[in-house]
Amino acid sequence: MYQTLLTNRYLLSRVIPLIAIAAVGLCVALVIVVVSVMTGFLDMVQSAGKTLMGDVIVTYGVSGIPHYEILVDKLEENPEVTAATPIVDGWGLLRMPYPDTRAKQSETVQVWGIDPVSFTKVTGFNDSLHWKSPSKQQLDWLLFDAVSANASALLETMSEEKQQLLIDTVEGAGSTMNYQFTDLWSAMQEQLSDEQWNLINAYDERLQHPEKLLGQGLALTRSGKAGIVAGLHVSDGNERQQDGSYSVVRNDYWWLPRYEGTLTMLPIASDGGLIEPESIIMPFTNEFQSGVFLIDSSRIFVPIETAQQLLHLDAAELVDVDDPTIIVGIDPARATSVLMRGAQGVTAEELQQIAVKIYDEFRESLRGTTNVLPPSRSDPSLSIHTWREQQKSFTGPVEKERELMRTLFSIIYLVVAALILSIFWAIVFEKTRDIGILRSLGASRAGIVWIFLRYGGIIGVLGSLLGLLLGWLVTKNINEIHSAMGSPPIAIAIVAFIISLASLWVAVVRGRRGEILPIVVGLLSVITFGGIGGLVLFVRQQGGIVIWDASVYYFSIIPNNVDWPSASATLIGAVLFCLLGAVIPAAKAADTDPVKALRHE
Amino acid sequence: MNSTPLLQGINLHKTYHLGKTKVPVLHGATLDIQQGDWVTVLGSSGCGKSTLLHLLGGLDRPDQHGGEVLFQGESVWDKSNKEINVYRNKNIGFVFQFYHLLPELSVFENVLLPAMIGGRKTNTDGARERAILLLTRFGLDHRMLHRPRELSGGELQRVAIARALVNEPEVLLADEPTGNLDESTGDEILDVLQGLHQDGLTIVMVTHEQQIANRGTKMIHLRNGVV
Numbered sequence: 001m002y003q004t005l006l007t008n009r010y011l012l013s014r015v016i017p018l019i020a021i022a023a024v025g026l027c028v029a030l031v032i033v034v035v036s037v038m039t040g041f042l043d044m045v046q047s048a049g050k051t052l053m054g055d056v057i058v059t060y061g062v063s064g065i066p067h068y069e070i071l072v073d074k075l076e077e078n079p080e081v082t083a084a085t086p087i088v089d090g091w092g093l094l095r096m097p098y099p100d101t102r103a104k105q106s107e108t109v110q111v112w113g114i115d116p117v118s119f120t121k122v123t124g125f126n127d128s129l130h131w132k133s134p135s136k137q138q139l140d141w142l143l144f145d146a147v148s149a150n151a152s153a154l155l156e157t158m159s160e161e162k163q164q165l166l167i168d169t170v171e172g173a174g175s176t177m178n179y180q181f182t183d184l185w186s187a188m189q190e191q192l193s194d195e196q197w198n199l200i201n202a203y204d205e206r207l208q209h210p211e212k213l214l215g216q217g218l219a220l221t222r223s224g225k226a227g228i229v230a231g232l233h234v235s236d237g238n239e240r241q242q243d244g245s246y247s248v249v250r251n252d253y254w255w256l257p258r259y260e261g262t263l264t265m266l267p268i269a270s271d272g273g274l275i276e277p278e279s280i281i282m283p284f285t286n287e288f289q290s291g292v293f294l295i296d297s298s299r300i301f302v303p304i305e306t307a308q309q310l311l312h313l314d315a316a317e318l319v320d321v322d323d324p325t326i327i328v329g330i331d332p333a334r335a336t337s338v339l340m341r342g343a344q345g346v347t348a349e350e351l352q353q354i355a356v357k358i359y360d361e362f363r364e365s366l367r368g369t370t371n372v373l374p375p376s377r378s379d380p381s382l383s384i385h386t387w388r389e390q391q392k393s394f395t396g397p398v399e400k401e402r403e404l405m406r407t408l409f410s411i412i413y414l415v416v417a418a419l420i421l422s423i424f425w426a427i428v429f430e431k432t433r434d435i436g437i438l439r440s441l442g443a444s445r446a447g448i449v450w451i452f453l454r455y456g457g458i459i460g461v462l463g464s465l466l467g468l469l470l471g472w473l474v475t476k477n478i479n480e481i482h483s484a485m486g487s488p489p490i491a492i493a494i495v496a497f498i499i500s501l502a503s504l505w506v507a508v509v510r511g512r513r514g515e516i517l518p519i520v521v522g523l524l525s526v527i528t529f530g531g532i533g534g535l536v537l538f539v540r541q542q543g544g545i546v547i548w549d550a551s552v553y554y555f556s557i558i559p560n561n562v563d564w565p566s567a568s569a570t571l572i573g574a575v576l577f578c579l580l581g582a583v584i585p586a587a588k589a590a591d592t593d594p595v596k597a598l599r600h601e
Numbered sequence: 602m603n604s605t606p607l608l609q610g611i612n613l614h615k616t617y618h619l620g621k622t623k624v625p626v627l628h629g630a631t632l633d634i635q636q637g638d639w640v641t642v643l644g645s646s647g648c649g650k651s652t653l654l655h656l657l658g659g660l661d662r663p664d665q666h667g668g669e670v671l672f673q674g675e676s677v678w679d680k681s682n683k684e685i686n687v688y689r690n691k692n693i694g695f696v697f698q699f700y701h702l703l704p705e706l707s708v709f710e711n712v713l714l715p716a717m718i719g720g721r722k723t724n725t726d727g728a729r730e731r732a733i734l735l736l737t738r739f740g741l742d743h744r745m746l747h748r749p750r751e752l753s754g755g756e757l758q759r760v761a762i763a764r765a766l767v768n769e770p771e772v773l774l775a776d777e778p779t780g781n782l783d784e785s786t787g788d789e790i791l792d793v794l795q796g797l798h799q800d801g802l803t804i805v806m807v808t809h810e811q812q813i814a815n816r817g818t819k820m821i822h823l824r825n826g827v828v
Contacts, residue, residue, distance in 0.1 A: 001717050002714060002718050005710065005717065006703070006705070006706075009706060010705060013705045433701070434703055437701045437702075439689075440660055440695045440697075441689065441690060441695070441714060441715045441718050441764075442686050442688075442689040442690020442691070442715060442718050442719060443686070443690075443718045444683065444686045447718070594661075595655050595660055595661045598697065
């Protein structure tokens, strides 16, 4: 009972324990924020991976799985499987439409040939499409392209005066639209007849039906031609803004769905040798954003048939080795992977078992009916992996990084223990006489130990709770804090300078009385707040600082959910290390000779 | 005559060790304190008066084979640590020259502290009432919620006496209780002790002043560590 009274009084009557609580709180908050962000980051990576590839993926390297349609059907017959979809995965070179010169830029891209309908069911591809409908500016560019492409047909039916007006309008728009919005649409409406509008609309159906943009992306076709949906970061034309949104450079000039690209892929023969590269010019139909920068900067989607053709994985006739004119069978089209999504409540691991069973049945069912059997499961190139296993090479390092951070930041516990140890050492020294008094009044050694352990425990608990609150506040608002760092409010600088000047004034006034402490504290305050104000102005002048760079961390938003299991472990750790820091001084206090303690000054 | 003294020091030896140097303080001090005595121990500074008090009060241990302290006929230092703590808490009340109050606690809390240390339920077993009674008796009822730093020297020593008495000890051990006070305030404190003695309390008080020692009913001279 007396321990409670003394602990409370010691806590409330001194500044040291309050400083200790604040220090423990800051340490705990730091660990909570760092581990929460890292855990959130890992979760985002994993969940993005799952969204992009379904729950389980059957892969057979570059050769591909023949008769994959049968496998897909068999999988979809199973009630535990919601949907399955084949993909053809390969690498290629994409020639971009920019720059304006003849030498165009090329990007190395991971090409996924997909069946958009079933692919959407497995991965939510439709939600990742970035452009839902064109903006007014983008529509003007589409109109500009359509008018330019049909110029001769349009001019034919016009009077000379109107011809010149059209030419002037389109040329003028072309040269200024890069920098400002000219509303070409209104000008064209005045100048073109209904018949001419029909001609234009027939050229690009997005002009009359802007919503078709999304549909074209979903179907991977534009004007009847197979098209490309590219990752948002594949194109250098898309620039990420500070608020996380995207704008297209040069006033939407390099908006990809205006253009076509040339895709070149390297087919590989069944014996592993290279075959002549295949190229195809395809229109861009849309762009997608998965949220994972690595994927958004390198992956493109094309119709599966196109990818099969480019990689020579489409169906082909098998001919007699001695007489090539004799057709001995058909080599079926192949898919390099089959992705699937499980029904509600089915885990990826359960689905993996189901997929293994179905794959075996699928292979067995084809025995005797075809001379091209799918690979057996003993083939090392065939894998049936869960999304987690498939992503391991990507998520593994992130996981390791998190553990490294957790370990490094756990050193903070030692800082906490050392801090408490030094504070308690000082407190025990200061309280030596009190210890003697208590012993003379009959207090036991255990009773003395308990006073200081309790003291350390309370500092640990209060510090941890403060740290939890602080960590939670910072984590929850981390994106807002990051935005504010990108563009710190000028008010912060003003307030900081006012405090700085006030501190200077106090330091001067109190300093005149000959006191040293107010001068030291005042000058420190002047430097600190003056520094904050100066830093804010500097950052503003530099155009803000971006710590969380999406191109490095894959995501444009910083994870802001507190990792409660880690936070709880941090709290318990902080309290334990506070007790650890207090136990040695407490034992020292208990062993103090009461007679000597009573003489302590 | 009482057959068994309340408190006895038998052939007490105590040597302090200052590094490698041995400083002998008591060389076989023996004394009997009967129930109701007010024993004053007179001696010059450094003669071992305080040490004798500490040994009697169970605060310090005699040298090995350095004599015995008997309380009601039982050896104090044969007790377990826990029992010695209880002995200090229940049977002995210490009053020090420099008061030794805890600065973070109020006057009332300081007085109640031994009761709390003894594990008494202060709300129900009358300790609070006794603390209030003692403070009122010593004219400190208006100072109960004050902190020690707000009190004068005489008031502080009266609070220290009240604290020593809250557990109703058998013996009050006072170590130069007036040594830090002016003469008139010292007299006030001695009057308080006299009142307590008249109520039947056994007191052992050490002092270096003959005049103060004269206030006791029994005087012991301590010279060169021997009574």
